[in-house]
Ligand code: ADP
Ligand code: ASP
């Protein structure tokens with residue numbers, strides 16, 4: 433017997449037939465002896481429609497409290513329909529919404545983009561276990577939360593995925609299954625390129641980077657709650673079968689768990705290649721990076737300017753890279769010269785928590801400013817920040833950043 437959290441996205445419950453099929457797929461698992469907690473989104477594009485109507489009716493005049501209450505109606509409706517559909521198949525089911533005492537998802541009071549209070553949620557979600565033990569299938573509103581004043585909150589667009597993984601974690605589930613309108617995670621958005629191929633599996637780390645760069649198929653914050661021991665997959669709704677293979681989400685790896693925040697200090701050399709207006713000439717970057725790749729020289733970072741390309745390379749490879757790139761510069765008419773510049777220190781910090789930690793860059797850079805340490809270059813993605821400082825400042829900067837993270 434397994435505990436399954438199954439989340440149904442808007443399209444997968446987009447009409448009566450689909451709801452019937454989805455409810456049947458849940459009941460099939462129940463009949464096999466499994467326990468199922470259902471999480472549902474709003475039907476189809478209900479959330480978009482409600483937001484449009486509000487916008488047309490009053491534009492900015494709507495308050496956050498009003499808006500959270502209005503959009504919550506999407507999920508308030510779908511839980512009621514879904515749980516009735518399960519009962520119509522002869523199995524006991526109850527919906528769970530934020531007005532109820534047994535509501536599990538507790539958040540802060542950032543009403544439209546609320547952050548989960550993990551401890552309270554973990555405690556409250558045990559109510560769902562009681563329902564399961566009585567043979568009831570709970571159907572929980574995705575996307576919604578409640579703050580400790582009792583106000584309805586939302587977890588941000590696409591937030592039902594967070595609800596599913598969060599409950600999976602809190603309930604110690606064996607499986608989290610995301611049911612959506614595509615057959616799994618694909619090689620790219622299948623609505624943009626038709627020849628996209630389905631992947632059998634993807635790591636948590638890859639999935640998170642894909643999601644933070646816009647792949648809507650899973651909310652990037654959802655994976656914060658993905659335990660290595662939980663089986664997770666994304667499947668299409670078409671088969672009406674929760675045991676469809678879809679795409680398995682693997683991990684996170686032990687490594688990633690250990691260094692949720694990792695800090696690497698490296699000595700880096702800066703190589704600048706110049707040429708007139710090279711930003712507007714094609715193939716320059718490829719030429720520089722291909723030859724370094726052929727010589728197995730790793731590039732830590734690249735920045736481009738109107739008349740230059742700057743490459744950040746491990747200090748030990750710098751002389752060799754200098755020689756190799758010089759040959760390219762001499763042969764290529766678009767390039768005029770290169771310089772092996774100062775050595776710098778690179779401090780690279782990575783953590784999945786950065787995604788929802790506002791102001792992380794200023795938190796990290798402020799102590800450097802206070803200590804008069806100059807930042808030569810900074811680059812960031814949603815889960816990492818890379819800072820380049822002068823070599824002499826490397827050690828101190830490293831310590832300062834470390835103390836911020838602690
Ligand atoms: P749901 O309503 O079920 O949560 P979403 O619309 O939020 O569904 O997410 C599914 C959509 O994600 C797909 O219809 C697809 O257009 C989009 N998508 C973007 N990138 C990918 C990808 N790499 N693989 C699969 N789907 C993707
Ligand atoms: N219904 C919400 C939205 O459209 C949440 C979700 O679908 O995950 O954003």
Ligand code: MG
Nearest residue numbers: 441590648649
């Ligand atoms: Mg979604």
